[in-house]
Amino acid sequence: MKKSIRNYLIINIILVIAIVVGGVIVFSYLSAKDDVLYENEIMQAYSEKNIIESVDLVNDGLKLIDDTLNSDTEKLLQKYLDAYNRSNASPENMDLEALSSTFSKEINRTVNLYIFNADGIIAYTNEPHVKGLDTNKQFPEFFKSLTSVRLGTRSVKDRVVHSAQDLNDSTVSGELTKFGYIPTPDHRFVLETGIKSEEFADSRTQLSYQEMIEKIGKINTDIEKIQVYTVYQFCSAEWYAKGRAAKQNITTSPLIQKAIEERSHLSEINSESGNLIKYLFIDLKDPDAVSDDSIVVVIEYGKERMESLLQGLIIKFVVLSFFAILAGLILAFVISKRISISIRTIMDDVRRIAGGDLDHTIGGMNTEEFSDLQLSINQMIKKIKQYSEELERRRTELLVASHIQQAILPTKISIPEGYDLAAINIPALDVGGDFFDIFSREKGTCTLVLADVAGKGVAASLLMALSSTIIRVLSRWTIKPIEILQASNNIFIEDSGTVSFITMFYAMLNISSARLQYVNAGHNPPILYRSDGSIEMLDSNGPVIGLMDTASYEQKNIDLHTGDVLVIYSDGVTEAMNSEGIMFSEENLCKVIRENHQKSATDIIQVILQEIRDFIKEEPQSDDITIMVLKK
Known part of the structure; x- marks a missing residue:
């Protein structure tokens, strides 16, 4: 069952209100959610900063306490070193048990003694459960510091730290100990004292x-x-x-x-x-x-907590949405009742016009606003009728031109063995004046043509069709590029006069020898990227086709090597312009080729097109773009 105009109005007004309210609610929810997340991040940052500052304070306090034993540690280290000297620098002659007992009585704390050799191993100690501990293997960073002490000349008083419980204690979770270190004069050993006390805990x-x-x-x-x-x-x-x-x-x-x-x-x-x-x-x-x-x-x-807060926000905004849509529903009923009659009249008239009766006019309206609407629609219908006739004529013209152009451009490219070849044409309008052609008239050769007819649109596309046909026909009679372009110039002037002109690059590739014969008739110089990283420009040495009766052209030869990349293009590439009036330029094109020469021919074309799009951004394409890439 079809709905009335009033019902449609109600539905659409409610839909608009729902969309607006939904958008506002979603935006508000996301904003509130961001605030909650931000506050949570602030709380986390505060907690982490508090932890770091508290750790620094605790560490500073412990260091002050630990440093009170530095004096006793220094005295013990000097006596320990004296005992080492008395043993004629032979630790095996030292009685570490006796020394440990003597030192312990002197400071009224437990003192253990250790001797590290140059390899970082505890070679001598009065604690047998850690003898042989290899600090180089188990604690490399500690070994580096220990080596610095051994090679130095001064004693080092360490902090109160946990000691190793045994040879397998990789986490160093033993008793709290105040360690001190002093190198022997011969730098063979490091003498270590370890003071233990219940006061540390x-x-x-x-x-x-x-x-x-x-x-x-x-x-x-x-x-x-x-x-x-x-x-x-x-x-x-x-x-x-x-x-x-x-x-x-x-x-x-x-x-x-x-x-x-x-x-x-x-x-x-x-x-x-x-x-x-x-x-x-x-x-x-x-x-x-x-x-x-x-x-x-x-x-x-x-x-x-975060999930609970976000869930509460969702419930809150859902309730707000419900009441907002309910209010919109009431408003929609009131508004629709007042305007449904006039809208129904307009819809009936428009329906008749939409059926094809462009001579029908909108009937009288009962309000000033709808009367203005009536006049405007009637004027619009008259213009639509005129425009539709003109558009139909132009559409037919463009359709014919488009079919012609599509039929002329190659639909499938035959890639020579040992090469990579790709081409693309993007007209600025529905049809354009650029064209390319790739064909073979003699075994072992491949002919490459890229041309640009002055202008754009239907006229340019028709001249493009003429030019392409001329090239194809002439290539049946001769394969020399210079002869084909000279004959093309004469035929083009005879058939079209001098109302327009064409720039063209014509080249024939010998596939086996990789020699390229070419003639450039006023076209943008193609860019040849060499495998050694250098770039050559195939300069324009001849006039454009269609302006001079006695045009003279020059044929040149180049040899291609593995890794070389030849890029032939129309001026729509380098003259693509951004909103500031700056052109893409040959310099940028050379840069893109140099940075992407290792890619396939198709990929190089796509990269060039993307760089142009990124350069001009929102600006429309101002000229036809045609690119051909040959890679050895």
């Missing part, structure tokens, strides 16, 4: 990464997990928003090691939960210390 209880991450985790409710890893991937502190049960089956992410190696921040999306995980590398390396106290803080942000 007490001081780190008051200045703790654990307490810091717990506070930050409670401030930002989006955080589900925070972990702190040393450069040896030992987890020194961790916090979970959902309790410790969430820590089961935890595996270390490879990105932790990557962040340590690159010493940079990284991030990833959890493949299971979709949560964002940040890896913050905080550089705490002291240039005067051997150990690296840098850490990686792992933060996992949950999505629950």
Whole structure:
């Protein structure tokens, strides 16, 4: 059942209102969503900045505490070195157990002694469970710092760090120890002292990464997990928003090691939960210390709060949309009732006119606006009638010209063996004056023709058809390019007078010898890219066809080599103009050819066309474009 005009009005008014309201609602939702996401990013950035600043504060505080033992460490290192000198530089003659006991009593703390050889191995120690530890294999960065100490002349007091528990402890998760290092005078060894004390654990209880991450985790409710890893991937502190049960089956992410190696921040999306995980590398390396106290803080942000906020936004805007469309429905009923009568009258008259009765006029209207509409439509119908007759005549003319042009241009290109050949013609109007031809009149040869008839449109296309026919006919009687162009000039003047002219590049390729004979009749000089990277221009040495009765042309020869690219083109390529009046130019064309010479002939053409489109942007094509590419 067909709907009335009024119903159509109601439907369309509601549809317009729905589209407008929908667009406004979608835009408002997206804007609100962006605000929520932006606030979330700000909160994340704030939390991460807070973590980095807090870590720096904790680290500075611990360093002050650690440095209080520097004096005792220096005294022990000097006594340790004196004992080494008394042993005639022979560690095997040293009683490290006795020295350890003596040093421990002096400072009232446990002191362990170690001697590293040049290979970074603990060769001597009073702690047998770490003897033979190879720092070069297990801790390469530590070994580099240790080697610097061995080759130097001064002692180094390290921070209080975790020690290795045994030979297999790759995460260095042993007791907290204050290490000191001093090179032997012969630079064969590094003597190391390690001071252990229960005070270290007490001081780190008051200045703790654990307490810091717990506070930050409670401030930002989006955080589900925070972990702190040393450069040896030992987890020194961790916090979970959902309790410790969430820590089961935890595996270390490879990105932790990557962040340590690159010493940079990284991030990833959890493949299971979709949560964002940040890896913050905080550089705490002291240039005067051997150990690296840098850490990686792992933060996992949950999505629950964000998803809840976005869901609330959707519900809010859906409700607003409903009431807005309801109001539009009421408005549509009121408006449609007032204008449906006049519109129905107009539609009836227009329907009759649309049926072909262009002599019919729109009836009288009952309002000033509709009366103006009546007059305008009647005037429009009269002009439409005139235009339709003219357009039908022009359409027939263009259709004939288009068929002629399509019939003349090659539909399939025969590519010579050992070569790559492609061509394209894009008229500026429905028909154009450019044309190309590719044919073979003698075995082992291939003839290439590209011409540009002055002007555009139907007239140019007809002259193009004449020129193409002349070339084809003449090539049956002679194969010499110079003779064909001289004869073409004479015939063209006889048949068409001097009302127009043609620029033409005519070439014949000997396929086996790769020799190209050509004549250029006032055409744009084709560009020959050589395989060695040089570029040659096949200069124009002859006049255009159709202006001079006694035109004289010059035939030239060139040899093509593997990798050479010959680009023949019409002036629509180099004279393509952008909105600022700047032309594409031969310089730009040469640049495109040089950068894309390794591609196929078809691809080179497509790249040139794309560069032209990018250059002129929204400007219309002002002239016919024809391009032919021959590649050896």
